[in-house]
Amino acid sequence: MNRHSISSDTSAHSVLVSWVSSICQTARGYGVDPLPLLDAAGLDAKLLHIPDARYPVDNMRRFWDLLIDQTGDPFFGLQVGREIQASALQGLGLAMITCASLADLMMLMVRYCKIISTTMRISFDHPPDFKGTKLVLRTDSGHEPMNSALLAVLAFIHRQACSLAQHKVVPVSVTLSLPDSGDTARLDDYFGVPVNLGCERDSISFAYEDTIEPYAGANPKLTDINATLVGDYLNRLRQMDITARVGTLIRETLEDGEPRLPDIAAKLHLTPRTLQRRLSSEGSSFNSLLDNLRYDMAHDLLMHSNLSITEIGFRLGFSDLSNFIRACHRWFGCTPQQHRENSLMIRV
Template identity: 30%
Template structure:
């Protein structure tokens, strides 16, 4: 399945213009900023060129953006579109089928609650590095979203888009007017909070400990009238087969990177300290990382490199400040490390043609 499906009636219903199918890439990693930019009339090819991508790369389903390039793509899309709520607006119009088999399998669930459970179950097909979890009981349900630390620079936009897509799609599937009971966001309130209120239509809480959408029991019991009981097991098997062929999520590596990102804020993480935070011995941590074909030092270096590229994109952050933020004892140590990682000095990398 490809990401070229169009539903003109749905676009008209939500009151936004359709986007040309050629402006919608197959790759989910770049869909949100490009769809939002296309909606605003931005030249998508020029936008891609500005961040070092071409359309062939954007349509490569296996493309993985480095954090710095991801940040640059969002920044350019926001600047060129002059739309601070670009992610929310993209979520309202992104075509059905963009998320491949996951879009179709959740559509066959008999109720909203079962659809949310299917979404959480197969979400790794869309974003293997995100953690989307759903739980429900007699009182209601909770859908939680946790992003990897390398998404820190685009956390609000990524969260807006992911939750915006989820709400818009299930409103369409249930053919009913409903809203979450409340949504908690793990970041400060944005300047376009009014658009949050329009899209989500529920109480919003910012600076929360976690990003969680709360659902009432009545909402979870809403039926999805177009669900096909015969088609559902066929699509479930297809989705399960895709999931089974994906490499297992490196759980310890993901936890390690989360801890390292927190420890790097002006400090220099040590194996012993990080192992204590992960409740394992240094020897066990090394052994389990080796089983995942990585190591403490490799993950520390990769995360520092990714974060360094992101920081250097911002000319207001001095190179000495970048060194401090990454836990280096002095700028010269950061210079040597960055040259080893990239083949360029921090100054040369910052001054390179974009």
Template identity: 30%
Template sequence: MRLGSPLNALLTGSSILPAQLADPHLEIDPDQELQVIHNLVRLHGKVPGLGLMAGSEYHLTTYGIWGYALITSPTFRQAVELGLRYLDLTFAFSKVELKQSAGVASIVLSVDHLPPAVRAFVAERDSSAIQVLQRELFGVSLPLRAMEFTFAPNAPMSQYEAMFACVPQFNTEFNRATFDEQWLNLPLPKSNETSAKFCEVQLESLLSRRMQRGGVSAWLRNKLLADISSSPSLAQIATDHFMTERTLRRRLTTEGTSYRDLLTEVRQTMAEELLTSTGLSVSEVSSRLGYSSPSAFIHAFQKWHGCSPRQFLDTRPEQVKRD
């Protein structure tokens, strides 16, 4: 709106009505939000620092109970770990990891699972939002050793310096903020152990309700869609969300499905879409879907359709093809 676009233009294709935005109980699913991001980038992608501007609007209070849980955590490390544990309850589209080695810590953001058109925007937005949250937790910015982005700069260096208090490196291997590991052990000024425990109980309840609302299978399907290239195991997904593999498997069985069935379903759906609408080669599609080799993908595709990916495409001459 601040950039001059009508609200209807930003909501195009999202199934969100302008009047609904006044409802404080409205829940917008990730697909709807991603469509709005697509519209924003399409309309204003040439605005310098669009992602930085968007990220600066996300404050601790924006996240509700998740933000309050961070504020009341005992240390910065515990705030980061809790934040990542319940990242599904936030607006972030990046996959975020905390990595530590030889006295250095890094917050690494991966956006490879997103459509190429929005990756740079999301990486800048989420990196900026994290920087704002860190600043609000301490009241000052902790010094970064380095800020890196996998893409070329989208704004004057002065905008990046104002956000990150350093000059980022671009066209690097990772989207990553690096800092001294010792900062993770700093106590937070508003820590409160009782409040922190209460918040975590509430966050766990929110996450459970979100999973149950559409069923565990719908939740897991969305997890796989977001991370299909690495095809995380059921055990890893269960561990990441603090439940046992047995519990997660039992819930899926109750809903009449299994991890293997959902993984096959997601791969089949995405294979058809990638082959017919992106122009990616069979080898590239195989990699995107997490297969160990193109031959393994071709074998699976033949089981689904009774023909090879190339034969499948040959029956659709109107679609984009690429050898």
């Protein structure tokens, strides 16, 4: 029987590896080797050669912390933003360099920022009496040290605006939620405007005339093609996220008894029907996820623990030992005890 293991990672959020590759390159400019830091943060360096791969957000936050410590630069994120190339964002970056205006560039970031990190949210804000556009950046489930990822994205957006316009574009304002240390000279110099620290939100605002200025390198057809590819990728990513999140919730509730679809759906703030539909679009179902997870856990516990058969059954959410035994017959073609003995014979 072909089984698909379910990630036991407690976080369903992830970061694009090609973005991390650029962060590593920036670290090398400081004379810092990023590979030992990746390892210390629990990130597999081999994935750097797989552009579509993704790293867990929690590990990435440890990586940012280590980078700031090793470089001694609290504004390391600013340097990432001023150096990272648009191609590091794959289809999103290619759509950006062919867009028609700053307004289009900002719209792409609002729609597709979760390609970079699934915790990132970018939205438009139109304050009263302000003739322009403000982008507000947020992250879910905590922040990177010194809000490094948000600072990097803000710096990247500003650099792209200047590059595509082929002249210096000065924002109307830049606000950061970083603590106000009084040391903003480097930030002010980069953005070309006094940066306000200690603010409620991280944001960048542009004047109306800058947002509508047409870009000479605009190619709407290429922008649409790449935006479509990015949209397809993001849809797949969202589907994978819901599968991983359901798997995590199932694992967390197994010892309390067999998880029920309505209870898991409620934790995700979805109706049971919506959850089933989203899982189905990924080619999965709640029952198959539950069964696959139990299969993996049963095999692991029978092979690598001294727990009794009854205890293992309870850990898998079976209230009746006979139901666990029947499941093992279906999974392994034998009883739990026989599977444990067969496994021990193979290992010897």
